[in-house]
Amino acid sequence: MARILAEGISVEFPLYHLGARSLKKRLLAATPLRLRTDDANRVVVAALRDLSFEIARGERVALVGRNGAGKTTLLRTLAGVYEPVAGRLTVEGAVGSLIDPAAGMDPDATGRENIVLRALYRGMTAVEGTALAEEVAAFAGLGEFLDVPVRTYSAGMHVRLAFAMATAMTPQVLLMDEWFLAGDAEFMEKAEQRLSRLVSDADILVLATHDLAVVRNWCTRAIRLEGGRIIGDGPVAEVLAAD
Numbered sequence: 001m002a003r004i005l006a007e008g009i010s011v012e013f014p015l016y017h018l019g020a021r022s023l024k025k026r027l028l029a030a031t032p033l034r035l036r037t038d039d040a041n042r043v044v045v046a047a048l049r050d051l052s053f054e055i056a057r058g059e060r061v062a063l064v065g066r067n068g069a070g071k072t073t074l075l076r077t078l079a080g081v082y083e084p085v086a087g088r089l090t091v092e093g094a095v096g097s098l099i100d101p102a103a104g105m106d107p108d109a110t111g112r113e114n115i116v117l118r119a120l121y122r123g124m125t126a127v128e129g130t131a132l133a134e135e136v137a138a139f140a141g142l143g144e145f146l147d148v149p150v151r152t153y154s155a156g157m158h159v160r161l162a163f164a165m166a167t168a169m170t171p172q173v174l175l176m177d178e179w180f181l182a183g184d185a186e187f188m189e190k191a192e193q194r195l196s197r198l199v200s201d202a203d204i205l206v207l208a209t210h211d212l213a214v215v216r217n218w219c220t221r222a223i224r225l226e227g228g229r230i231i232g233d234g235p236v237a238e239v240l241a242a243d
């Protein structure tokens with residue numbers, strides 16, 4: 001059963017290139033809240049600070065907050081891309097991520113090969129993978145580009161393929177960054193139908209977005225981040241009204 005439990009998680013990014021001591025000092029003095037030096041005397045960005053929350057089956061959660069608040073970092077942490085430096089994170093259920101279209105794709109393999117590889121990774125047979133490739137291909141509308149290495153794709157083609165792949169294998173926990181909701185009009189119309197179905201089938205949705213209409217339409221709960229901390233968590237209307 002799908003469930004997410006975060007107990008005091010923190011995520012930090014070391015800034016390795018900040019070698020010069022005077023530059024370090026100046027930076028730390030300018031932003032004392034978000035930058036600090038760690039035990040190894042490196043400057044680190046405290047991207048997420050001591051977050052605790054639980055997301056249960058059936059919840060559709062919007063992550064809201066200003067640029068740099070920590071929304072994408074939290075999504076990536078839930079997806080397992082980043083490891084918390086403190087606290088404990090439990091994510092139960094098969095996770096589908098629509099965060100970075102290039103993630104999990106082999107740039108030298110064709111679109112079709114990538115689909116089959118992902119299907120095999122998810123435990124499908126080669127025959128099921130090949131059938132899935134047909135379905136994904138039809139949806140992504142990549143035409144003859146399906147048999148061309150994905151490193152030659154445009155940004156929009158990447159999004160189409162990633163979107164079609166992630167949504168073809170209905171996840172229990174769907175993690176999504178808002179820019180997957182931007183695309184050309186024709187694709188977005190198809191994508192919206194498919195997403196609506198997926199969102200009602202997936203057990204948990206966590207969506208990072210600035211689009212308040214999307215939050216109101218799709219989500220039941222909002223978590224507001226600011227400076228890497230949670231400053232609001234509750235029903236959408238309540239959290240949005242508090243801004």
Ligand SMILES: Nc1ncnc2c1ncn2[C@@H]1O[C@H](COP(=O)(O)OP(=O)(O)OP(=O)(O)O)[C@@H](O)[C@H]1O
Nearest residue numbers: 013045046047065066067068069070071072073074
């Ligand atoms: N790879 C990285 N290295 C260093 N700092 C990072 C890295 N990724 C994110 N950060 C920092 O972590 C903080 C949170 O960034 P994040 O991208 O999660 O914010 P966001 O809420 O998604 O912002 P936006 O709305 O602009 O997408 C910011 O201060 C950012 O500079």
